[in-house]
Amino acid sequence: MSVSCSKDDTEKTLSEETASLTVTLNGQAPRTKAVAPPEDADELEKAENTVKNATVFVFNANGTLDKRQTLAAPSLSATISGLLAGEKRVVVVANVPSSVTFPDGINYSWFADAGNVIDLDTQSPETNGLFMSGEDMVTLTANSTAAKTISISRIAAKIKLGTVTISPDPGHDPDKFVLNKVIVMKARGSAMMGLPSAAYTPDVFYGGMAGDKSTVKAYLSETISASDYSNRYFYVLPSDNDDGNTTLITLAGTYDGQPAYFPFRINDKAGTGEASSDGTFIRRNYVYTVNVKLKRLGGGSSNPEVPADPASLDITVEPQDWTAELVQDVEW
Incomplete structure (x- = not known):
């Protein structure tokens, strides 16, 4: 534009x-x-x-x-x-x-x-x-x-949920697992206007549910299931991880009746091989599509704001009207 x-x-x-x-x-x-x-x-x-x-x-x-x-x-x-x-x-x-x-x-x-x-x-x-x-x-x-x-x-970026694949490891019973939400956690609540800085306001976080950091905002939560997850997206503000609190996309559900969360950092590592991630986290005017594979269904986090470490990812970049679309494959 x-x-x-x-x-x-x-x-x-x-x-x-x-x-x-x-x-x-x-x-x-x-x-x-x-x-x-x-x-x-x-x-x-x-x-x-x-x-x-x-x-x-x-x-x-x-x-x-x-x-x-x-x-x-x-x-x-x-x-x-x-x-x-x-x-x-x-x-x-x-x-x-x-x-x-x-x-x-x-x-x-x-x-x-x-x-x-x-x-x-x-x-x-x-x-x-x-x-x-x-x-x-x-x-x-x-x-x-x-x-x-x-x-x-x-000034905003767009976070899209891509594919969700349920591929349980041995010992993780898919019949005990129910997927019900995709949420964004620790979204930056405000940021400067990009002239030239788009720096976020420290210590102001929004999320699709209450967290240690996040204030609840309903627009950061979408209902999904293992068979219905397409066309779910969110707008967020730029975020780095300088304060250890980068914005997360989190899948939420239950395993054997207990809450289970699968939080992922977005664009947090430089890619190797064919991956094209650059480790710059979330920048203005970018689209980030996250494809998720869940294997350890019974090993989800008890906290929607605490990702697993290490996490695997694979990102490719496609130019579009937004600056670029980064497609990220993550696995839990």
Whole structure:
């Protein structure tokens, strides 16, 4: 997704040299129903790409604000006039949640304040749309025309449950095992807006169930079974493991009537051989598909936030509208 900018020739009566910036957002207007049924992948992709609103900030080289313009669907285009000629930093934010308020005298450094964040609660195509941001530099020269494209990308990543294979080891009775949930645990609760940092807020975690770290969020839990698990996905914020608390995908069930959990870290190791994982955990605008094989059915964790070590994985990468899709095979 991109924003195109061009500067128009304008006759000026003012003594100072000024320029106009024509900004057009290349996106899709919202639909009556923003999210399609999960089996309709094309409609879901369109919903994830939808831009409902956007704000363009034109900052001077020293970070002070020159002008800003808010765009709203269906007309995602406007001309910002009266800009001073010179080097500019153009910042674009799209699908901004209503909880975010930009101050009148905003400076570029505002985006570097760790208190100005996007909450995971707001990341849904069917409500706010997925927040996107991007920036680039442009030099405006008076009485001439320039063009610039600003790329914007989602701050969220997407976690998808791929295949679930039940292949019990000897001594693990499949008749005693019931699979009932896929949940995300220790999802980062908020993160900065990606200008340029998408750093998460420390010690704020959400999960599909209560945990030692996680506050319950219903949207991070989906009902599944051993025969019904397709089209389950979640949106999460970027996460590393610097604090030992990277985001997990966890299968939940019971074995012989007792709770059993199978938590997995996502993209936590560099791959070998044909695997293409890079060990960077969860990055903005990536899709992570996790294929799970459960063998030790009676050896699940008693804690949905504690993965087994070591765990095996195999990841391949496929380019798509998101930055890439990483397919991860994990085994318990």
